[in-house]
Amino acid sequence: MNIAFWIISAVAVLGAVLAVTLRNLVHCVLALILFFIGIAAHYFLLRADFLGTVQILIYVGAVAVLILFAIMLTHNVTGVDGPKELLGVKWWSGAAIAATLAILLKKAILSDPLATLLPAGDKAQSSVAEIGKALVAGWVVSLEAIAILLTAALIGAVVIALEEIQKS
Amino acid sequence: METIYQLLHVTFANVPAWTVQVAAFLIPIAFIFGVYPAIFALTTLVERKALGRIQNRYGPNRVGIFGVLQPLADGLKILLKEDIVPRVADKFTHFLAPVLIVVPGLLVYLVVPVAPGMVAVDLKIGVLFALAVGTMSAIALFMAGWASRNKFSLLGAVRAVAQVVSYEVPTVMAGVAVIMAAGTLSTLTIVQRQGGGILNISNWYVFRPWGLVGFVLFVIGGLAESARCPFDLPEAESELIGGYHTEYSGFKFALFQMGEYLAGMAMAGVTVTLFLGGYMGPGSGPGLVGSLIAMLWFFSKLAGMIMLNIWIRGTWPRLRVDQLMGFAWKVLLPLALVNIVAVGFWHFLTPRPLAWVVTTGWLVIWFLVLTKCNASAILEKREYRYV
Amino acid sequence: MIPTSEQLCAAVPGAVIEIVPSTPAAAQPAMLVDREHLVAVARYLKNEPSCQLDFCSCVTGVDYLAKGFIEIVYHLYSVALKHGPVVLKVRAPRELNQCHVPSLTTVWRGCEFQEREAFDLYGVKFDGHPDLRRILMWNEFTDHPMRKDYVPPADYEWEPTPHDEVLKRTKAAGGIMPPSAAVEVKK
């Protein structure tokens, strides 16, 4: 595999680890953002540029900002007076679950060789057109369902906000 | 990047392949890092001189002949300024924020075509990439505001994030209209589709009814994205002193300015690409001379957009936070959605005059409906009696 | 029309009103009211349809050291009927613990800041004032500077051309003298 893959995955893993271990919540979110950008870089590496851009747009642009706003509403974010020790008392149960999950995944990852993951240079034309066609042709029902779900969520948010304004 | 790769490959046949690839990769980046910060430096000078002239005074004219060396002097001065970090600040985030402000500004230029074939990365999803990267600046603004541990910067940060996020949506929707018309997301092909016609001008999308509305939406979105005049809430001097960059001094403050201006110019660049026909203009073509003229056209349109920003900055006061949000969600977003429908009409009604009439009618009706139900800002006729 | 003192005595039972003349040219006689009936007189002046003095223009503290009292002067005007100043005066003894006067902020909202200033500079406590704090001096300041017997602290930094008592105090404290003054110390 080429160097870029290893560098990017190292950065992503670092981001993930930091996101879990850091004390200060805001730093955790920044590490999480680093992790998201690592994933986006992977997509670009695999020439799936649409997915990479959508990853940046959705995760880095919206989800991370959402988490940041959530943090703003909580108290003692700087983690100065939080629990001191890193691993909780029942850390071993967490480790056991992680181990079983790893075994299952190993089987899936190793079943087909890595090479097939990398499409040949010329075959990689824009994936946007295919996704577009697939969405509208094959998956049109699920597309409409998701659309309705999202509008419902939007209207719900507006209603909650209006209640808030009426009361104050 | 591919065209440069072929160009280099031909001339330096005997050089090992990987160096050519690296060179092909580095030249566009050098171009972006060289030209756009230089334009930023020039813009600061032009802005101060233009605002000066609007306000009946000279702009800076002491350093260099007409103040030409003023950006150099500013840069030097800022470099020598002491970099004060508040004791209670969150050191790491405080340091990282200015770095992250400049990144999205520069990333957008990757997909902006300067001349035929001359675009740093010919992504198939250029437009979406440009707009996606624009949202990343929200995080940097928040980091700056939160890390400074200063109430004014916190207010500024909250306003900045809310503004960038809520103006992202109408801008993307306005971009969708152009993508539908051009059929692709790649900026290079969008610009080529706007070529042809009389003197390479008549096919610009801005001369379509839906294109004009999209252009206005994009200009307003660009102003909001880079927190410029009617929307400069985040660093509103009169309320929040400096907003998110109150606690920054020295070169970090200069980086904030650069980040802001670059974001502004990036949005101007995308607007020029999508609506004003990128490098298309009388005389621009594939040849060496043609691409030079094309580049000339692109940068003059960019300068025009920047002058528009400066002109607006010298005239209008700023909006309040809730009016800003209301304007985005209640006026711009519906207008953008209506614009998409208009493009649909345009596409399917084959006879041109019929398409013109229907789309224009559709847009005007909706425009009147929207202004009717947002009538709070219209002059309330008041009479004053004399005692 | 401006009410005469007899009318006021009739309207507000028990009010002791005395006319204090001003200079012959100014011709703005003032009505000295006793402290107990001040609020009643003020309310009458404001609500009485014939005078309607609804605009309390100016509230001033004056320290009469020799006569031993501090006087608060109210200048009232009528915006509705547009007639001239009616001057109310009320006196309080100078000692800090007894120096209190009923506040008229409940009658005219405009007196709020001006009464706080009189309290701050003269030490007159206004009973019933919604928010009686110092307004011009900083909160830790203990003294009342506008009183006639106020002695300013001698913490002068450099005073290049000291005069009169400042010169005496600089010399007494052995402070820096201006070169010309050093030439001939004034007798």
Next chain:
Amino acid sequence: MNYPGKGLVEGLAVTARNFVGSYFYKDRLTTVQYPEERIQTPENSRTFPFLVFDESPDKPRCTACKICEVECPPKCIYIVMDRDDKGKPLQRPKAFDIDISVCMQCQICVEVCPFESIKMDNDYEKSKYGRFNDLVQRLPDLLKSNDYYRQIKPVKAAEVDAKLKAEAEAKAAKKAAAVAAAAAKAAATPPAGSAT
């Protein structure tokens, strides 16, 4: 007709007119490039006081009567009267300080001075580096000739000169009259003296 963005567009038109106008019309551009160009200060303008002398600097008009020191509101004038060796006061100031960091240029000293000796200057470039002693102007710095005064304030200087000349003549005439009267009295008394 009244379209929604009318006010905004009119505003832009005004700024555009100013922007373009500043290149063509002189009144649209009011900046004076200070060190190179200077606004000609009007005659009545006043900055800091100075003492006038007629012939030579050691004979100023000022007689150290200290009226201006008393009347000066911020008390920035400091005068020490000159005494000769026997202690008899001379009509001349030995030291005359004006602290221009305290002086508020109110020109009351000029009005109250009976001898027309202190006048207000036009020169505003008096900044110094030090804050304490540098800003105290001593007698030598304050003394300026009458023709300098005539040069900066022609009309006022003419009036003052005319007034002084009139006073001088009146005094001379009075002295002459007094001498004549004394002579006449002297002439009158000897005959009376000799007569007795």
Next chain:
Amino acid sequence: MIAAPSTIPAGGAITTQLLEISIGPQHPSTHGVFRMDVVLDGEVVRALKPVVGYLHRNHEQLAEKMSWLGSMPYTDRLDYFNSMSNNWAYALAVEKLAGIKVPERAEYIRVIMAELSRLQNHASAIGFLLQDCGAWGTPLLYAFKEREKILDFFETVSGSRMMCNYFRFGGVRVDLNDEMLAMARKIVAEFPKFLDEFEKLMTTNEVVLARCQRVGILPKELAIAGSISGPVARASGVEYDIRKVDKYGVYGQLEFGVPVGAVGDVYDRYYIRVLEMRESVKILQQVLRDIPAGPVQAVEVKLRGFKIPAGDGYGRVEGAKGELGFYLVSEGGPKPYRYHIRPPSFINLTVLEDMCVGHKVADAIIILGSIDIVLGEVDR
């Protein structure tokens, strides 16, 4: 200080913590060293306490140590935007106390000076108000261009641009010769052109309307009860202008209107000042047309040792900020026994909190700007 920022439930399930900020003495738009302790719920102002006193130099005690004339130059430093009206208020109070008669020509010159200083004050006031709204300096510098001409005129006449010290008891210090009158006529002739250009730039600007209309409404009753005077009161409908009520100087013989608003919000206060400027131009045209010849100073007023018979008195003038009054007590000596100033800016601040609560932070700033305070006068 205000109560500790407890979590007052803001009417919703989520109790948000109140943000207490002090828009402090060093702030770009508090028009001087003025501080507002603001309690914010998000962006909405819950409580606002003005804190003054940073520029307090106890001018009233200084005046007790000086002669009557000695404190005339100090009155320039009160509302340093119009020193002429301050001088006039003090001179009027002393003349009322001592019964001095002012010659006709001096009265006309006084009206010229006061109205010119009202013009440049209102021009700067709306310039600063729009600067607070965010118009990056353009309206302010247009206003300052006009103000420069008027200040040059003041310098030609009185000798100093802002600290004029021009009025004396019983008249004025320097007579206006023809060249100065011509200069004044030129200024008055060019002023309406500036006003029209300014109105086209700002009055119908949608952003200004959105920001200023229905913001910081001051009801008429509260304005009268709170002793508010000047354009701030007239914008709320209070029909009271001391030039019309007291008819001091020659205002009795001049015809001019006094604009009165209806709603009393920031927009009204802005537009009332524009209309007042137009009225002042009308007054100036009349006065400059028929200014009589004659002496400019009453003869019987002595320069030194000027004494006033014992007694007290109150004289007031319609300054650009409102009713500027002087309450003087004299014991017959050359020095005033008590010298009190009725500062319009200081008293107009009484209702600042009532106007700001419920609005956003950005509104609180422009409401303060619309009251147009000057800290020299607030703190004295």
